[in-house]
Amino acid sequence: MALNLSPDEVERIARLARLALGNEEKARLAHELGRILDFAGQISTLDTRDVAPGAGFLGLGSVEREDAPLPSLSREAAMANAPEVSSSLFTVPRVPGRE
Amino acid sequence: MSATEACRACLEAVERLDPQIHAFTTVAAESALADAARLDAHPGELEDKPLAGVPVAIKDNICTAGIRTTAGSRMLERFVPPYDATVVRRLRDAGAIILGKTNCDEFAMGSSTEHSAFGPTRNPSAPDRSPGGSSGGSAAAVAAGMVPLALGSDTGGSVRQPAAFCGVVGVKPTYGRVSRHGLIAFASSLDQVGPLAPTARDAALALGVLSGGDPCDSTSSSRAVPDFTATLDGDVRGLRIGVPHALFDSGVADEIRGAFDASLEALGRRGARIEGIALPHARFGIPVYYLIATAEASANLARYDGVRYGFRAGDADSLSTLYERTRGAGFGTEVKRRIMLGTYALSAGYYDAYYRKAQQVRTLIRRDYDEAFARVDLVALPTTPTPAFRLGERLDDPLQMYLADVFTVGAPLAGLPALSVPCGRVAGGELPAGLQLIGRMFDEATLLRAADALERELDPSPPFA
Numbered sequence: 001m002a003l004n005l006s007p008d009e010v011e012r013i014a015r016l017a018r019l020a021l022g023n024e025e026k027a028r029l030a031h032e033l034g035r036i037l038d039f040a041g042q043i044s045t046l047d048t049r050d051v052a053p054g055a056g057f058l059g060l061g062s063v064e065r066e067d068a069p070l071p072s073l074s075r076e077a078a079m080a081n082a083p084e085v086s087s088s089l090f091t092v093p094r095v096p097g098r099e
Numbered sequence: 100m101s102a103t104e105a106c107r108a109c110l111e112a113v114e115r116l117d118p119q120i121h122a123f124t125t126v127a128a129e130s131a132l133a134d135a136a137r138l139d140a141h142p143g144e145l146e147d148k149p150l151a152g153v154p155v156a157i158k159d160n161i162c163t164a165g166i167r168t169t170a171g172s173r174m175l176e177r178f179v180p181p182y183d184a185t186v187v188r189r190l191r192d193a194g195a196i197i198l199g200k201t202n203c204d205e206f207a208m209g210s211s212t213e214h215s216a217f218g219p220t221r222n223p224s225a226p227d228r229s230p231g232g233s234s235g236g237s238a239a240a241v242a243a244g245m246v247p248l249a250l251g252s253d254t255g256g257s258v259r260q261p262a263a264f265c266g267v268v269g270v271k272p273t274y275g276r277v278s279r280h281g282l283i284a285f286a287s288s289l290d291q292v293g294p295l296a297p298t299a300r301d302a303a304l305a306l307g308v309l310s311g312g313d314p315c316d317s318t319s320s321s322r323a324v325p326d327f328t329a330t331l332d333g334d335v336r337g338l339r340i341g342v343p344h345a346l347f348d349s350g351v352a353d354e355i356r357g358a359f360d361a362s363l364e365a366l367g368r369r370g371a372r373i374e375g376i377a378l379p380h381a382r383f384g385i386p387v388y389y390l391i392a393t394a395e396a397s398a399n400l401a402r403y404d405g406v407r408y409g410f411r412a413g414d415a416d417s418l419s420t421l422y423e424r425t426r427g428a429g430f431g432t433e434v435k436r437r438i439m440l441g442t443y444a445l446s447a448g449y450y451d452a453y454y455r456k457a458q459q460v461r462t463l464i465r466r467d468y469d470e471a472f473a474r475v476d477l478v479a480l481p482t483t484p485t486p487a488f489r490l491g492e493r494l495d496d497p498l499q500m501y502l503a504d505v506f507t508v509g510a511p512l513a514g515l516p517a518l519s520v521p522c523g524r525v526a527g528g529e530l531p532a533g534l535q536l537i538g539r540m541f542d543e544a545t546l547l548r549a550a551d552a553l554e555r556e557l558d559p560s561p562p563f564a
Contacts, residue, residue, distance in 0.1 A: 017397060017439060019427050020423035048459035051460075081178050
């Protein structure tokens, strides 16, 4: 039987992921993630000594181009979807003294 | 037929059918008709354009300038992109008309289109069933005849599985064949945009338009793009097709197995040689995929913070509360589940056992394919273990939903091109079944040639006479 994630672990992961979760949601995730991770644990049985991790086989390399400006979005277009702006700046809650 | 006539015919079909199917999140009738009128006013410009006047639906996780792009999420419910994705620009340059945006699982995370914030799409073959996902809206729109072509995105099967469930052709190109610029990122080492169309020939035509290098996507390949339609001659003599029998000895519905076997026999009648192969690590595809894809998703979705664009939760008195409440309220259940899983797999203490291990097994999965392709030209699998399931049937059991992706996750993990082509109907003729073919890197041409040959063999009536 799969072990649930502990409440502390769920809290820790939610904090890392910057997700506010309700109590019911946390309980459900503790169970579901426990079950999925238990299933995923089957890969631990495989011998992967000397096997390179990653997707190197995709053959991706570094790509460079001349460092010259290209046409880009106007400030207005780039900020048109922002939830809150003032004088063409993004607005966020006051940071100093509150964190 | 003029572009305006084609556009009107599609809009009428959408008006008639979509209240029931719900394939579309946004119908861009006004801009589509304006684009069509502009094309019709300059007929000379349409000459030599491969998709002149063809109405196309775009999955709603692909950016369209001036047309709302939601990714099926509350987070982007009112997001209007300031630019076109490269694939959309390529379609427009080829003469296509963007008819609207199609429903999908939120941020393309799901296999049923039930995880859309805007409600599920229904399968045109059986409206109580799922069209598959995450590109379920695109597959349903093509299957129902609302559009002749749609774009989807495939990360672990999101083009091929809905194509199989709805009875259309769906292609996941080689990683890097098609630009991802403007595709809303889910898992960047796996995501590819691909076409859904009624036939292999239509899909081949569209893939040629979509393919090619893009300075805006450093992972795109500038390798030459062949004319994928040029080799669709029905000739598969000598083509070697490998079947990894051990992978689906159990867990495949009898009728799906029957349709799969019959499709291989059909290709055999045309001269293809069917051989057994082994893909010993393929059965680990699900854990590997769901660790790597969620890890990448947890990083990619960090950008939804309620500051620069998208949804913002109110009443936050600090920046961290703003982030947490915005993400807690803006993301749906499945997205939060995957962000949590991916964050866990990347977190201190678990990284080596889960993420790094999964990356190593990913290499083993690819090596299996390299060995197989030393002997055969294509690998064949059923696209799905079952035909389309009923809406709601698998929602309460996420692991069960994940397990059904067992045949589709291999190709993206290995970076290989793959497609699903209809291979008959099951359940008394009610539901489509799909044959999946997987090819060598950048060898979409052979995939499409075999799919086209299968279509000719299974339905020799015109246009294949």
